[in-house]
Amino acid sequence: MRDRPYTLLSCSASIDGYIGRAASRLLLSNEADLDRVDAVRASCDAILVGAATVRTDNPRLLVRSQTCRDARAARGQAPSPMKVTVTRRGELDARADFFATGDAEKLVYCASPRVIEARARLGSVATVVDGGQTVEMRGLCNDLAARGVQRLMVEGGGNVHTQFLTDDLVDELQLVVAPVFIGDSQAPRFVRDGSFPWNPSRRATLADVRQIGDVVLLRYALSSRFQVD
Numbered sequence: 369m370r371d372r373p374y375t376l377l378s379c380s381a382s383i384d385g386y387i388g389r390a391a392s393r394l395l396l397s398n399e400a401d402l403d404r405v406d407a408v409r410a411s412c413d414a415i416l417v418g419a420a421t422v423r424t425d426n427p428r429l430l431v432r433s434q435t436c437r438d439a440r441a442a443r444g445q446a447p448s449p450m451k452v453t454v455t456r457r458g459e460l461d462a463r464a465d466f467f468a469t470g471d472a473e474k475l476v477y478c479a480s481p482r483v484i485e486a487r488a489r490l491g492s493v494a495t496v497v498d499g500g501q502t503v504e505m506r507g508l509c510n511d512l513a514a515r516g517v518q519r520l521m522v523e524g525g526g527n528v529h530t531q532f533l534t535d536d537l538v539d540e541l542q543l544v545v546a547p548v549f550i551g552d553s554q555a556p557r558f559v560r561d562g563s564f565p566w567n568p569s570r571r572a573t574l575a576d577v578r579q580i581g582d583v584v585l586l587r588y589a590l591s592s593r594f595q596v597d
Contacts, residue, residue: 458486
């Protein structure tokens with residue numbers, strides 16, 4: 369068994385590098401790209417987002433295509449992948465769509481000091497996992513592998529993206545660039561400050577470029593485990 373799942377980081381960003389507006393959701397993809405993302409979700413065992421994304425975007429994280437859902441069922445899988453989130457404070461609403469929609473398992477990795485409160489709040493709708501004093505992404509990935517997750521899709525937000533990338537845990541980056549500018553320094557960015565393995569002296573490998581309507585998909589191979597379609 370691998371010590372961590374194959375990890376695919378997926379994100380849509382504006383030309384100036386933002387993934388939304390301050391404290392509000394912003395749709396950057398088009399319908400054709402949303403269909404592509406849906407198919408990618410269907411190919412994964414688990415989808416991970418940060419607690420801020422759960423609170424701000426209220427995502428359902430379900431596979432929409434009936435064809436993809438049927439294909440998963442034929443493979444003995446749930447119609448949609450497992451949902452995973454990570455939180456330091458455990459302050460999540462059990463009524464959020466993340467928890468309230470879909471039959472797949474939901475996991476919440478919570479920092480140790482708030483696990484008891486998180487289990488009281490979320491224990492009826494999710495499995496709350498003690499992630500240690502500070503939830504480390506490498507340990508989280510190892511735990512997911514032990515639970516049978518072989519392919520993990522990370523969908524945000526910026527703090528989560530930064531942690532996975534700076535810890536060198538991403539095998540593939542799928543970055544969609546939308547033809548818009550946000551122009552707001554308070555808006556969330558694709559990543560935060562950090563020491564990234566890919567820099568001017570170690571450039572990431574661009575594996576594919578694809579135009580999808582008015583957006584562009586950039587696929588980067590960030591490890592030797594990169595899987596070609």
